[in-house]
Amino acid sequence: xxxxxxxxxxxxxxxxxxxxxxxxxxxxxxxxxxxxxxxxxxxxxxxxxxxxxxxxxxxxxxxxxxxxxxxxxxxxxxxxxxxxxxxxxxxxxxxxxxxxxxxxxxxxxxxxxxxxxxxxxxxxxxxxxxxxxxxxxxxxxxxxxxxxxxxxxxxxxxxxxxxxxxxxxxxxxxxxxxxxxxxxxxxxxxxxxxxxxxxxxxxxxxxxxxxxxxxxxxxxxxxxxxxxxxxxxxxxxxxxxxxxxxxxxxxxxxxxxxxxxxxxxxxxxxxxxxxxxxxxxxxxxxxxxxxxxxxxxxxxxxxxxxxxxxxxxxxxxxxxxxxxxxxxxxxxxxxxxxxxxxxxxxxxxxxxxxxxxxxxxxxxxxxxxxxxxxxxxxxxxxxxxxxxxxxxxxxxxxxxxxxxxxxxxxxxxxxxxxxxxxxxxxxxxxxxxxxxxxxxxxxxxxxxxxxxxxxxxxxxxxxxxxxxxxxxxxxxxxxxxxxxxxxxxxxxxxxxxxxxxxxxxxxxxxxxxxxxxxxxxxxxxxxxxxxxxxxxxxxxxxxxxxxxxxxxxxxxxxxxxxxxxxxxxxxxxxxxxxxxxxxxxxxxxxxxxxxxxxxxxxxxxxxxxxxxxxxxxxxxxxxxxxxxxxxxxxxxxxxxxxxxxxxxxxxxxxxxxxxxxxxxxxxxxxxxxxxxxxxxxxxxxxxxxxxxxxxxxxxxxxxxxxxxxxxxxxxxxxxxxxxxxxxx
Ligand code: ADP
Ligand code: MG
Numbered sequence: 001x002x003x004x005x006x007x008x009x010x011x012x013x014x015x016x017x018x019x020x021x022x023x024x025x026x027x028x029x030x031x032x033x034x035x036x037x038x039x040x041x042x043x044x045x046x047x048x049x050x051x052x053x054x055x056x057x058x059x060x061x062x063x064x065x066x067x068x069x070x071x072x073x074x075x076x077x078x079x080x081x082x083x084x085x086x087x088x089x090x091x092x093x094x095x096x097x098x099x100x101x102x103x104x105x106x107x108x109x110x111x112x113x114x115x116x117x118x119x120x121x122x123x124x125x126x127x128x129x130x131x132x133x134x135x136x137x138x139x140x141x142x143x144x145x146x147x148x149x150x151x152x153x154x155x156x157x158x159x160x161x162x163x164x165x166x167x168x169x170x171x172x173x174x175x176x177x178x179x180x181x182x183x184x185x186x187x188x189x190x191x192x193x194x195x196x197x198x199x200x201x202x203x204x205x206x207x208x209x210x211x212x213x214x215x216x217x218x219x220x221x222x223x224x225x226x227x228x229x230x231x232x233x234x235x236x237x238x239x240x241x242x243x244x245x246x247x248x249x250x251x252x253x254x255x256x257x258x259x260x261x262x263x264x265x266x267x268x269x270x271x272x273x274x275x276x277x278x279x280x281x282x283x284x285x286x287x288x289x290x291x292x293x294x295x296x297x298x299x300x301x302x303x304x305x306x307x308x309x310x311x312x313x314x315x316x317x318x319x320x321x322x323x324x325x326x327x328x329x330x331x332x333x334x335x336x337x338x339x340x341x342x343x344x345x346x347x348x349x350x351x352x353x354x355x356x357x358x359x360x361x362x363x364x365x366x367x368x369x370x371x372x373x374x375x376x377x378x379x380x381x382x383x384x385x386x387x388x389x390x391x392x393x394x395x396x397x398x399x400x401x402x403x404x405x406x407x408x409x410x411x412x413x414x415x416x417x418x419x420x421x422x423x424x425x426x427x428x429x430x431x432x433x434x435x436x437x438x439x440x441x442x443x444x445x446x447x448x449x450x451x452x453x454x455x456x457x458x459x460x461x462x463x464x465x466x467x468x469x470x471x472x473x474x475x476x477x478x479x480x481x482x483x484x485x486x487x488x489x490x491x492x493x494x495x496x497x498x499x500x501x502x503x504x505x506x507x508x509x510x511x512x513x514x515x516x517x518x519x520x521x522x523x524x525x526x527x528x529x530x531x532x533x534x535x536x537x538x539x540x541x542x543x544x545x546x547x548x549x550x551x552x553x554x555x556x557x558x559x560x561x562x563x564x565x566x567x568x569x570x571x572x573x574x575x576x577x578x579x580x581x582x583x584x585x586x587x588x589x590x591x592x593x594x595x596x597x598x599x600x601x602x603x604x605x606x607x608x609x610x611x612x613x614x615x616x617x618x619x620x621x622x623x624x625x626x627x628x629x630x631x632x633x634x635x636x637x638x639x640x641x642x643x644x645x646x647x648x649x650x651x652x653x654x655x656x657x658x659x660x661x662x663x664x665x666x667x668x669x670x671x672x673x674x675x676x677x678x679x680x681x682x683x684x685x686x687x688x689x690x691x692x693x694x695x696x697x698x699x700x701x702x703x704x705x706x707x708x709x710x711x712x713x714x715x716x717x718x719x720x721x722x723x724x725x726x727x728x
Contacts, residue, residue, distance in 0.1 A: 044177075045178070045182060045186065048174075048175055048177060048178035049178070049183075049186060051175045051178075052173070052174065052175055052178075054186070054190070055720075056190075056194075056720060057189075057190040057191075057193040057194040057195075058190070058194045058195070058196075058717050058720075059190070059720070060186055060187050060189065060190020060191065060194070061187070061190045061191040061194040061196065061220055062220070062246075062718075063172060063173070063187055063190075064172075064223050064224070064246070064683070065170035065171055065172050065223065065224065066171055066172065066173050067171050067236070068168035068169060068170055068171065068226060068232065068235065069140065069168065069169045069171060070087070070168055070169070070228060071087055071138070071140060071164065071165050071168075071169045072164050072165055072166060072167070072168065072228040073087060073164070073228070074087055074088065074089045074138070074164065075087060075088060076088070076111060076112075076113040076114075077090075077111050077113050077114035077115070077116055077143075077150055078113035078114050079113075080114075080143045080150065082143070082144065082145045083142060083143070083144065084142070084143055085140075085141070085142050086140070086141075086143060087138055087139070087140040088109070088111050088116065088138070088139050088140075089111060089136065089137070089138050089160050090109035090110055090111035090112075090115075090116065090136070090137065090139065091109060091110055091111075091134065091135070091136050091137075092107060092108070092109055092131055092132065092133050092134060092135045092136075092137060093108045093109060093110050093115070093133065094106075094107065094108035094133060095107045095108075095128065095131045095132060095133055097128070102121065103121070104119055104120060104121050104123075105119070105120040105123045105127070105128055105131075106118070106119055107119075107120075107131050109137065109139065114149070114150065115149060115150070116139075116143065116149065116150040116151065116152060117148065117149065117150070117151045117152075118131075118139055118141075118151070118152050118155055118157070119151060119152070119153050119154070120154055121154070127157075130157070130159070131157065135159065136159070136160040137157050137158065137159055137160055138157065138158055138159075138160045139152060139155040139156070139157045140155055140156050140157075141153065141154065141155030141156065166227070166228070167225035167226060167227060167228070168225070168226045168227075168228055168230070170184065170187075170223075170224055170225070172184065172187060187224065188224070191220060191221070191224055196216050196217040196220065197216075197217075198215050198216050198217075199216075199249075199703075199707075199710045199711075199713055199714040199717070200252070200699070200703065200710070200714075213241070214241050214242055214244075214245040215245075216245065216246075216249060218242070218245075219241075219242035219243075219245040219246055220242075220246075222242045223235075223242050223243070223246070238683065238685070243683065244692070246683050247683050247684040247689055247692050248692050248695065248696065249714075249718065250681055250682065250683050250684050250718060251681070251684050251689070251692050251693055251695075251696035252696040252699055252700060252703070252714060253714055253715055253717070253718030253719055254681065254696070254718075254719075255696040255697055255699070255700035256700045256703065256704060256711050256714060256715050257715050257719055258466045258700075259700045259701060259704055260704070260711075260715065261466050262466050263704075265312070265313060265315060265466075266312060268312065268313050268443075268444050269311050269312070269313075269441070269442070269443045269444070270310075270311060270312055270313035270314070270416070270443050270444050270445065270446050271311075271340070271342055271414075271416040271438075271440075271443060271445075271446075272308075272309060272310065272311045272340075273308040273309060273336055273337050273339075273340040273342065273416055273417065273446070274309050274340060275305060275309070275336055275339065275340075276339045276340065280335075280339045281335045281338055281339050281365075281368055281370065282332060282335040282336050282339055284368050285331065285332060285335045285364060285365070285368060286332070288364065288367070288368065289328065289364070291476065293325075293328065294325065294472075294474050294475075294476055294477070295474060296320075296324070296471075296472045296473055296474035297325055297328060297329055297472065297474075299470075300318060300320075300329055300470040300471070300472055301329055301332050301333070303316070303468075303470045304316060304318070304329070304333050304336075304448060304470065305333070305336055307446065307468070308333070308336060308337065308417065308446050313435075313443075313444040313445065313446055313447065314446035314447060314448065314468075315447050315466065315467055315468060316447070316448055316449070316467065316468045316469070316470055317423070317449045317450075317451065317455070317467045317468070317469045317470070318330075318448060318449065318450045318451070318470045318471075318472070319450075319451050319452075319453075319454045319455060319469060319470070319471050319472070320450075320452065320454075320471065320472025320473075321452060321454070321472070321475065321614070321653075321654035321655075322452045322610065322611055322613075322614025322615075322654065323475060323476075323479065323614050323617070323618055324452075324472040324474070324475055324476075325472065325475075325476050326421075326450045326452075326472060327357060327360055327361075329472070330346060330357075330419050330421070330448065330450065331360075331361055331364055331365070333417060333419065333448055334346070334361070334365075334398055334417065334419070335365075337416050337417040337446075338370060338397045338398065340416070341414075342414050342415070342416030342417065343391075343394065343396070343397055343398070343399065343412050343413060343414050343415045343416060343417075344397065344398050344399070344415070344416065344417040344418075344419065345398075345399045345400075345401075345405055345412070345415055345417070345418050345419065345434070345437070345445075346361070346398070346399070346400045346401075346419040346420075346421065347400075347401060347402065347403070347405045347406065347418070347419070347420050347421070347426075347430075347434065348400075348401075348402060348421040348422065349402070349403075349421070349422050349426065350402065351376050351377075351378065351402055351560070352563065352567065353421065353422070354376060354400060354401050354402045355374075355376075355564070356589065357400055357421065358372065358374050358400040358401075360589075361398065361400060365398065370397050370398060371390065371395055371396050371397055371398075372396060372397070372398045372399070372400060373387045373390045373391050373396035373398070373399045373400070373401075374387060374399075374400055374401060375387055375388075375391070375399060375400070375401030375402070375404040375405050375410065376401050376402045376404050377402060377403065377404050378560050379404070388409060388410060388411075391410060391411065391412055391413070392411045392412070392413060393413060394413030394414060399412070403430065405434070406430055406433040406434050406437070410437070411439075412437050412438065412439075414438070414440060415437045415438045415445045416438065416445050416446060417445055417446045417448065418434045418435070418437070418445045418446070418447050418448070419447075419448045419449075419450065420434070420447070420448070420449045420450065421450045422450065422451060422452065423449035423450060423451050431447070431449075434447070435447065449467070452611060452614065452654065453607045453610075453611075453654070453658055454471070454654050454655045454658045455469070455658065456655075456658050456659045456662050459662065459686060478619075478620055479617055479618065480617055480619075480620065480621065480622050480623055481617070481623075481652065482613060482616060482617040482623045482624060482625050482652055483622070483623070483624045483625070484613065484624070484625045484626075484627065484648050484649050484652065485624065485625070485626050485627065485649070486601070486627045486629065486645045486646075486648070486649050487626055487627065487628055487629070488628075488629060488630075488631075489599075489600075489628050489629060489630040489631075492628065495597055495626055495628065496534070496537050496538070498595070498626070499511075499534075499538065499577065499595065499597070500538065502594060502595050503538065503549055503576045503577070505621075506592075507576075507592060507593070507594040507595065507621060508570065508573065508575070508576055508577070508578070508590060508592050508593040508594070508595075509576065509577045509578070509593065509594075509595045509596070509597065510577075510578050510580065510593055510595070510596040510597070510612075510615055510616065511530065511534065511577060511578070511579045511580070511596075511597045511599065512580055512581070512582065512596065512597065512598045512599065512612055513526070513527040513530055513579065513580070513581055513599050513600070514581070514582070514599065514600045514603050514604070527553060527555050527579055527580065527581050528553065528555075530579055530599065531551060531552075531553040531579040534551050534577060534579060535551040538551060538576075538577065549576045549577065550569070550574060550575040550576055550577070551575070551576065551577040551578075551579060552566045552569060552570055552575040552577065552578045552579065553566065553578075553579050553580070554566045554567065554570075554578060554579070554580035554581070555580060555581040556581060566578070570590060571590055573592055578593075582604075582608070582612070589615075589618060590615070590618070591618040591619035592619055592621075593615060593616050593618070593619075593623075594616055594617075594619065594621040594622065594623040594624070595616060595623065595624050595625075595626070596612065596613060596615060596616045596623075596624075596625045596626070597625075597626045597628060598612055598613075598625070598626070598627050598628065599628045600628070600629070600630055601627035601628055601629050601645060601648075602629040602630065602637055602638075602641040602644075602645065603641075604644075605644070605661070605665075606644045606647060606648070606657060606660065606661040606664065606665075607657065607658065607661050609627070609644065609648050610648070610652075610654060610657045612625075613625045613648070613652070625648075627645055627648060627649075629641070629645060640664050640665075643660070643664050644664065647660040647661075647664075662686075662687065663687060
């Protein structure tokens with residue numbers, strides 16, 4: 001390794017001034033470090049490393065290169081080809097600052113076979129000094145041919161001293177102000193000090209991959225210093241045996257931690273909610289429902305009831321496509337809980353959704369004598385106080401609301417079942433807060449989480465391995481398929497025509513816009529404008545003898561009671577068209593709505609589009625969804641936008657949509673940062689490493705049962721302090 005401080009290639013460097021300052025500070029810090037002035041608080045280097053999450057030696061050792069640079073070879077200029085990334089060794093023939101067309105350092109070098117001009121637009125006096133005439137240097141960069149011979153722009157240069165390195169030079173992910181040189185030193189130090197004994201034998205992986213006979217130490221040492229003969233492609237796509245070993249390690253750590261938390265949960269206790277036979281609320285609710293349950297609802301209901309009848313806290317995810325009928329399932333679970341003499345809470349991510357649940361549940365349960373409390377952030381103090389009292393005294397058997405449900409001031413008398421709708425909208429902390437709402441004999445409430453975004457199998461096996469999953473794989477009868485059309489914005493007039501035809505048939509229409517006010521940056525169409533435009537265009541569209549067409553507008557900045565009034569008018573059918581922003585995204589239920597138009601569909605995420613589309617096709621009428629897209633200034637859609645729209649047109653199966661969404665976005669985006677926290681896999685890829693994932697899944701229980709101390713060591717090594725967080 002070179003003992004000089006190489007200048008970083010400009011691409012990796014922040015703005016010159018900032019870089020200079022930051023670099024100096026890290027340098028000083030590193031010196032201070034070396035002298036062991038330990039009394040000082042954290043050095044700049046430590047702070048920068050901490051920003052990268054690198055606290056322990058093992059963290060440093062596991063900080064793997066993004067890519068490599070090959071400094072092991074010298075290429076003669078005569079043998080270079082246009083655009084090659086090469087390293088040359090040459091003598092400086094000329095070095096001067098030119099001012100045209102802009103200030104730059106121009107250095108002429110010659111390697112005996114040919115000459116080359118090196119150009120630097122940002123440079124330090126020290127660099128200029130290091131490139132004095134007569135010096136032999138090694139310069140690495142992309143060569144371009146031209147009228148005046150070879151040139152390199154911002155090559156990285158160092159004095160041509162000593163032997164060439166024998167390993168590829170690693171380039172690490174870093175943060176502003178922390179140069180590769182210091183980071184490399186830190187990583188090497190960590191690698192040398194870290195305890196790297198194997199927690200599982202290389203042979204354990206053999207069946208899976210006979211080439212994977214690498215120990216952890218070998219794998220890490222190799223990945224930090226690969227020999228130049230390695231195929232760079234196998235390092236890049238992580239298929240190299242060293243990568244296989246690391247991915248196996250990482251997946252195993254994740255599986256172990258999930259399994260640990262599952263077993264930990266098995267030691268906790270929860271109220272046993274046993275169904276009371278005969279004449280119960282549960283039975284009366286079933287009798288009162290205007291429809292029979294689907295087979296899937298019955299099965300899922302039994303799964304939930306069986307969980308709640310045990311003294312272990314339930315931790316179940318109910319997944320079912322939009323419109324699959326999750327609310328009834330939740331209400332029936334609540335009824336079992338109330339029958340057993342305990343309280344139930346239902347939390348939804350938005351006020352509109354919570355309110356809809358509230359109305360629906362009240363409609364079902366109040367006639368049966370159940371008292372329901374309603375909690376939201378926008379409530380008047382007086383009303384809120386009354387609600388809180390009902391919750392605390394136990395007068396309210398069911399509590400419905402938004403995040404307000406988990407606030408500190410809310411004291412339940414005896415909460416035994418917590419239901420979270422659209423659970424992916426909530427974070428780990430909120431789930432934990434709900435779990436702590438039962439202050440009774442160190443018990444925890446049962447948790448039922450619901451989602452309309454089904455989780456692809458690989459994710460269910462990894463991130464959600466700690467959850468039991470129930471699936472509503474059947475829609476209530478009488479649903480009609482939704483025809484989805486992808487239409488260019490230029491054909492808007494035809495779409496309006498189609499709306500007229502639907503109105504004449506007595507149907508209702510949703511028109512969804514992405515933003516409420518025009519944003520200069522995005523030039524999105526304005527819901528208010530669209531509303532005015534539609535209202536004007538639809539004058540006189542009603543069937544003969546009908547009152548004029550009403551076009552409503554709903555957006556998040558409307559006062560709460562206006563929102564309510566608009567929603568109510570649409571639900572009751574007094575309003576034909578509802579123009580709205582995405583506030584209607586989840587949960588709204590109007591069976592007579594048969595057409596949904598989504599404007600600027602190219603800007604929506606796939607699962608969001610799917611959720612929106614699920615608002616139609618709930619009644620008997622044939623339904624359609626029109627995805628209006630606009631190509632904007634670029635004149636074409638981005639690749640991923642095209643894929644999203646294509647997926648929407650091709651399928652309406654929520655599972656297939658989720659699979660494609662995962663494919664397009666990758667698990668990090670798919671799960672959302674809040675869900676995954678720091679727990680995202682760094683090295684393994686769930687879409688492609690399914691075999692390794694299977695292996696880890698089978699290995700984890702074996703290891704935990706037979707080599708508990710190794711399992712613990714493995715989890716600590718890989719997850720460290722994050723391990724506890726993962727157990728939430
Ligand atoms: P989601 O799963 O998207 O939350 P909902 O619970 O809102 O779906 O249900 C969608 C609609 O289907 C509601 O109008 C609901 O009353 C109705 N529904 C639910 N179950 C059935 C069923 N078994 N038969 C007929 N309609 C049902
Ligand atoms: Mg719902």
